[in-house]
Amino acid sequence: MDTATKPIPTFALQQVGDPNVGVCEGDACIVDDHHSQAFVNRQIDEGLV
Amino acid sequence: MNETATNANEPVKVDIWSDVQCPWCYIGKRRFEAAIESSGVAVDIEYHSFELAPDTPVEYEGTPIQFLSERKGLPMAQVDEMLTRVTDIATSLGLNYDYEHIHQTNTVKAHELLHYAKAHGRQLEMKERLLEAYFVKTEHVGRIEDLADIAASIGFDRDDVVRVLESSEYLPAVKADMDLAMQYGIQGVPFFVIDGKYGVSGAQESESFANVLTQVLTERDA
Numbered sequence: 001m002d003t004a005t006k007p008i009p010t011f012a013l014q015q016v017g018d019p020n021v022g023v024c025e026g027d028a029c030i031v032d033d034h035h036s037q038a039f040v041n042r043q044i045d046e047g048l049v
Numbered sequence: 050m051n052e053t054a055t056n057a058n059e060p061v062k063v064d065i066w067s068d069v070q071c072p073w074c075y076i077g078k079r080r081f082e083a084a085i086e087s088s089g090v091a092v093d094i095e096y097h098s099f100e101l102a103p104d105t106p107v108e109y110e111g112t113p114i115q116f117l118s119e120r121k122g123l124p125m126a127q128v129d130e131m132l133t134r135v136t137d138i139a140t141s142l143g144l145n146y147d148y149e150h151i152h153q154t155n156t157v158k159a160h161e162l163l164h165y166a167k168a169h170g171r172q173l174e175m176k177e178r179l180l181e182a183y184f185v186k187t188e189h190v191g192r193i194e195d196l197a198d199i200a201a202s203i204g205f206d207r208d209d210v211v212r213v214l215e216s217s218e219y220l221p222a223v224k225a226d227m228d229l230a231m232q233y234g235i236q237g238v239p240f241f242v243i244d245g246k247y248g249v250s251g252a253q254e255s256e257s258f259a260n261v262l263t264q265v266l267t268e269r270d271a
Binding site: 010011013014015016017018019021022023024025026027028029 | 068071072073074076077101102105116117120121131135138232233234236237238239242246247248249250251252253254257258261
């Protein structure tokens with residue numbers, strides 16, 4: 001979605017959480033490379049993978 | 050949506066916008082479930098429809114890798130690498146995504162089915178079943194007949210499901226959810242509206258979700 005077509009929110013929300021986590025927008029699902037790899041590495045360190 | 054809960058004993062209302070073929074939505078669902086368990090906060094979850102690619106044909110011929118490559122103009126290898134990263138994170142949560150065999154499709158009928166299930170008080174069960182169908186079991190979640198089979202597998206009346214999907218009885222509910230997403234300014238999913246005032250975008254770590262849930266309870270007690 002480009003800037004010109006961004007919706008104007010009617011209801012205000014207090015945004016919380018990490019802004020760099022995985023999210024799907026339009027037909028693309030994006031994630032910051034470093035963040036996702038760091039997460040997987042942590043899971044491996046914790047023996048969860 | 051229901052009114053915001055204000056009684057300290059009432060569960061925290063959580064409205065979640067999500068699409069069936071959104072890999073982060075399934076990951077976010079698992080992380081949020083972990084947050085509920087770790088925080089001990091009672092929640093009342095309601096899923097809302099968000100169509101990420103409403104112009105996708107039901108009978109799309111190709112894999113998600115081809116789809117994303119075509120749509121985004123990215124080399125297939127780069128898309129494959131992106132999906133591998135997502136798949137690795139899903140695997141770490143016990144979700145075995147099978148991107149080699151997933152059927153990319155249009156999800157509007159799946160969303161209608163979720164509203165049908167909500168009307169029967171079983172939306173959460175249907176949500177889990179549809180995500181599992183798409184990502185893990187690689188069932189087709191775009192065709193009415195396939196969706197009816199999926200619904201029947203968890204005890205719904207197959208003929209009734211075919212009837213409501215063919216009549217598009219719940220299409221207005223899907224569109225209403227999309228309109229509400231616009232009013233909240235939601236541009237991507239998963240998106241969590243917690244207690245009607247906190248907006249949480251994306252598949253956050255479970256600790257982040259737990260912090261918000263705990264904060265809501267703390268504010269109620271104040």
